Amino acid sequence: xxPSISVTRRFLFYVLFASLFFLLFTCSDLLRPRSRPxxxxxxxxxxxxxxxxxxxxxxxxxxxxxxxxxxPFSSSIVVNDRRGRSEKDIREASSKGCDLDRSLxxxxxxxxxxxxxxxxxxxxxxxxxxxxxxxxxxxxPTYPGGLNLQHSVEYWLTLDxxxxxxxxxxRPCTVVRVTNSSSADVxxxxxFSSLSYNRHSKPQGKGKAxxxxxxxxxxxxxxxxxxxxxxxxxxxxxxxAHHPNSMLQARRKLGSAMFLLxxxxxxxxxxxxxxxxxxxxxxxxxxxxxxxSATFEERPILAYFQGAINRKDGGKxxxxxxxxxxxxxDVHFSYGSVRENxxxxxxxxxxxxxxxxxxxxxxxxxxxxxxxxVTHCVPIxxxxxxxxxxxxxxxxxxxxxxxxxxDAVKKGFLLDLLRGIKRTEWTKMWEKLKQxxxxxxxxxxxxxxxxxxxxxxxxxxxxxxxRLSLNKERRLHRSQFVKQSK
Numbered sequence: 272x273x274p275s276i277s278v279t280r281r282f283l284f285y286v287l288f289a290s291l292f293f294l295l296f297t298c299s300d301l302l303r304p305r306s307r308p309x310x311x312x313x314x315x316x317x318x319x320x321x322x323x324x325x326x327x328x329x330x331x332x333x334x335x336x337x338x339x340x341x342x343p344f345s346s347s348i349v350v351n352d353r354r355g356r357s358e359k360d361i362r363e364a365s366s367k368g369c370d371l372d373r374s375l376x377x378x379x380x381x382x383x384x385x386x387x388x389x390x391x392x393x394x395x396x397x398x399x400x401x402x403x404x405x406x407x408x409x410x411x412p413t414y415p416g417g418l419n420l421q422h423s424v425e426y427w428l429t430l431d432x433x434x435x436x437x438x439x440x441x442r443p444c445t446v447v448r449v450t451n452s453s454s455a456d457v458x459x460x461x462x463f464s465s466l467s468y469n470r471h472s473k474p475q476g477k478g479k480a481x482x483x484x485x486x487x488x489x490x491x492x493x494x495x496x497x498x499x500x501x502x503x504x505x506x507x508x509x510x511x512a513h514h515p516n517s518m519l520q521a522r523r524k525l526g527s528a529m530f531l532l533x534x535x536x537x538x539x540x541x542x543x544x545x546x547x548x549x550x551x552x553x554x555x556x557x558x559x560x561x562x563x564s565a566t567f568e569e570r571p572i573l574a575y576f577q578g579a580i581n582r583k584d585g586g587k588x589x590x591x592x593x594x595x596x597x598x599x600x601d602v603h604f605s606y607g608s609v610r611e612n613x614x615x616x617x618x619x620x621x622x623x624x625x626x627x628x629x630x631x632x633x634x635x636x637x638x639x640x641x642x643x644x645v646t647h648c649v650p651i652x653x654x655x656x657x658x659x660x661x662x663x664x665x666x667x668x669x670x671x672x673x674x675x676x677x678d679a680v681k682k683g684f685l686l687d688l689l690r691g692i693k694r695t696e697w698t699k700m701w702e703k704l705k706q707x708x709x710x711x712x713x714x715x716x717x718x719x720x721x722x723x724x725x726x727x728x729x730x731x732x733x734x735x736x737x738r739l740s741l742n743k744e745r746r747l748h749r750s751q752f753v754k755q756s757k
């Protein structure tokens with residue numbers, strides 16, 4: 272028994288001695304300064320259990336990472352960005368709230384003189400300023416009201432691009448304005464063409480051109496002299512010409528660009544078509560009803576129309592329908608204008624009606640469709656040549672009823688159709704209107720899914736076609752060059 276006890280004591284002594292030795296070694300190692308830790312940093316990063324541990328590790332080793340670059344391991348990603356963007360653009364966007372990596376579209380906006388945009392609103396900035404200060408709402412020039420507002424598309428898009436570089440503007444980062452044109456997906460031309468037509472289309476004197484004509488001529492010269500335009504023949508440029516008569520003189524010369532239009536009614540198909548261009552919604556002029564939307568029983572008017580009745584071209588149908596419907600007790604069909612609270616009364620009438628008639632006028636479209644949508648009045652579209660915004664995303668048959676012009680003018684056809692739609696079917700369309708109405712709101716700052724963001728998304732979906740077209744042209748041009756050199 273005695274030898275066994277002796278061996279056990281000797282073993283325990285060695286274990287205790289070894290433990291003390293490793294304890295002293297460890298303490299001395301911790302106290303001794305060294306340039307390299309025992310555990311490699313790369314290994315430690317893999318075994319860190321969570322973000323808190325990672326942050327505490329960086330705080331302890333802050334001397335190893337410059338304060339100017341808190342994410343040193345992403346530097347190689349920035350330099351070798353797969354979309355060809357410069358490091359400056361990426362860092363600039365990140366520091367201002369919108370990360371170019373997460374944005375859908377990168378847009379270069381020309382710094383045109385104020386006379387092309389906010390100067391048309393009466394804004395006069397300092398000599399060295401091109402754009403107004405949009406950080407404060409009360410400093411943003413307001414757009415004229417009334418019917419001018421329906422074609423204000425370029426105003427809202429310009430504001431949104433400016434806001435993408437302002438960190439206090441709470442908006443989606445669908446699109447980001449870049450300062451380096453070589454990193455842009457598209458080029459935006461900030462010319463308020465509709466306002467220019469509405470306000471300045473009359474000649475400035477006998478034999479003199481209008482201010483609108485002069486601005487168009489200057490714009491053409493400016494773009495034709497830009498390398499960005501000549502590089503792609505203007506195909507990657509976005510120009511808003513929402514009023515049907517805007518850009519009337521310049522549209523052929525700039526016809527290779529991507530136009531944002533109300534419809535194609537006054538354009539030849541070679542200049543404007545769905546393949547390259549975009550239909551943008553009108554800005555509604557009546558007030559949105561929001562959540563205060565009347566139900567089927569709370570809308571006593573069966574069908575509503577108020578506006579110009581005597582129209583030309585495709586709009587002649589308005590007069591025919593007027594004579595068919597004017598004496599019906601549950602139908603409101605009358606002449607109306609913006610005067611004498613015309614817009615307010617029209618909004619109240621639509622919000623009290625089950626169906627709102629959207630009839631072709633001088634052009635296939637009008638803002639009346641969008642007034643109907645935001646008042647949750649089921650639209651009856653009577654326009655054979657109409658094109659609709661966002662139709663690649665929205666199924667308008669879910670919340671609109673489409674009637675051929677030839678059917679609408681048949682006596683009794685329209686009334687029988689509308690009176691045959693029961694409460695359940697109407698309510699289904701009404702509920703859909705409430706779901707999609709926000710897609711037809713222009714606002715600043717813009718919000719996810721509103722008209723501004725939907726338009727930018729449409730532009731982004733055109734990019735593959737633009738690139739295909741440009742690449743094919745370059746290939747054919749190079750093939751021709753090789754052929755000539757032989």
